[in-house]
Amino acid sequence: MVFDDEKNHFMPLTEYYHYQLGRVSESTSLSYLNALEPFFYWLKTKSLFQGERILWDSSVLAVKSAIKQYLQKELGCKVRDQDSYEKVFLTNKSKKTVNHFLAAIKAFYKAMIKLGLYEHGNPLVNLDLIEQDFEIPGERKGRQRMPKIAGTEEPVNYRKITESYFKIMKDEWIPEVIGDWDLPYKVYNAGEKSNWTLRDEVIIRFLFETGARISEILDLTIGDYRNRMDKHELSAFNKGSFRRRTKFVRISPETLKLLIRYINTERRKSAKNQVKFESLSDNDFIFISQRGDQYKYNAFYNHWHKIISTSGMKLNIHKARHWFVTSRLRGIYETSTSKAEIEDKKKQLIGYMKWRDSETINIYEHLYDEEKYRDIHEQMIQTYTRREKEYLKNKKTNKDVPASKIVSIQDKHFEEEWLNDFYEGME
Incomplete structure (x- = not known):
């Protein structure tokens, strides 16, 4: 039997344990209990919804x-x-028990x-994906896919269509420092070459100019524009705000x-009520499909992939957000006059970013410092290369480098103890 922190019988976990015994080993059932007990205590004491x-x-x-x-705050x-x-x-703070x-x-x-103890659907199962048709065509045109055992076709990666609502990614989450300051213009150029629509041009410009997530941009309404002075x-929701407008984008x-121009021309042609901006309802989505419905992520991603493929780049949509943060951080350091x-x-x-964890910027700064070090190192290498050429040139002409220009670590006297220890450690 399972008891809660007040020593009362907690029936759900007791029933769950005995239900699992007929399906998995006792050790697995107990390990599941050990993984769930902290969650239910956290649920009782710290969870919050509306x-x-x-x-x-x-x-x-x-x-x-x-x-x-729980995944964010307790499991890192x-x-x-x-x-x-x-x-x-997973991050460097994540516990090994996530999976x-x-x-x-x-x-x-x-x-x-x-x-019969829970009257809703399984929160951990993605019903939207289950309802979709995932029939994947075979490599032979017009034919069904051969079974896996045949070995004649490449295996399919089903990770993206698994029924799980929460999917663990293989890679550790690390914000990326995007050092290519011309990245937006390269994407814009690729968009023009691929004959992008005005709608996709505006969305992609939003990505680079606002640092917002694509889901936040696609959810923008006419009212989100009107209610800002x-x-x-535009007002926008933030991840975890349950669609409440808690931030703005510029x-x-x-x-x-x-x-x-998009709202009054291209959007107007696709909309069910073909009116101009002034006559649209506050609840109308800004970006819509050709059928007049809300423009969804999957539809946009297909166009994004086409645009990026045109340029020969491999670029995830979320990297636009990384580029925004990196460029903003660089601007802060370059325009500020004091700490x-x-x-x-x-x-x-x-x-502005509405980060729950303010330490996120420290990770960007650490990677930004790495970028600055690369610049310094590159300058050092260029100096080395130039001096090497000078040395070889002098050697050919039998000119000796003056001894006064040769500086040795041993010739210097360092009063700082830590610096002496540092050089000893290097040896």
Whole structure:
């Protein structure tokens, strides 16, 4: 039997344990319990959804929110929302029990549904993916795919279509420093070559100018533009804000012109109510499909892939966000005149990005320092190369390098103890 922190019988985990005994070994059942007990205690004491504690038998949306919070706050993961599922990235703070926890909690809700104790669907199962048709064509045109055992076709990676709502990614989450400051213009040029639509041009400009996630951009409404006093700003939801507009994004005057042109021309042709900007409802989505529905991630990704392929680049959509942060951070260091000003501007950037963990910027700074070191190292190598050429030239003419120009570490006297220890360590 399982008891809670107040020594009361906790029936759900007891029932789950005995249900699992008929399906897996006793050691596996116990290990699942060990993975779940901390979660249920956290659920009782720290979880929060719409201002209230989350119960184990709450709605699917509430339980999903709880699991996402637990992965982020207690297990040290980074969770990135996609159109219909969540990507879970392990970090250097992540515990090794993440995969085990997700397997345990998924099995728990499966058991509760089977036993009639949970009246909703399994929060760990992506119903949207299950309902889709995943019939993958074979390599022979017009023929069905050969079975795996035949060995005549490349195996299919089913990771992207697994039923799990939370998918663990293989790579550790590390923000990327994008050192190519011309990256947006290369993408814009590729878009022009691929005959991109005005809609996709505006969206991609939003990506690079605002640092927002693609899901946040595609969810923008006409009202999000109208309710900001500045004409270059739009309200937006943030990941984990449950669609509440808790932040804003800011665009350039050029992008604003393109946005208004898109709404009054290209969007108007596809919309079900073909009216101009002034007559649109606040609830109308800004970006819509050719059928007049909301423009979804999967549809946009197909166009993004076509544009990027045209340029020969391999570029994930989220890298636009990394580029934005990297360029903003570089701008902070280049335009600030004091350490206090740098810290103040960094706080502004953290506030704009709505990072839950302010330490995120430290990771970017660490990688930014690496970039600066590469520049210094490159300059050093260029100096070495130049001096080497001078030395070889002097050698050919039998000119000796003056001894006064040769400096040895041993010839210098260092008063700092730490520096002496440093050189001894190098030896």
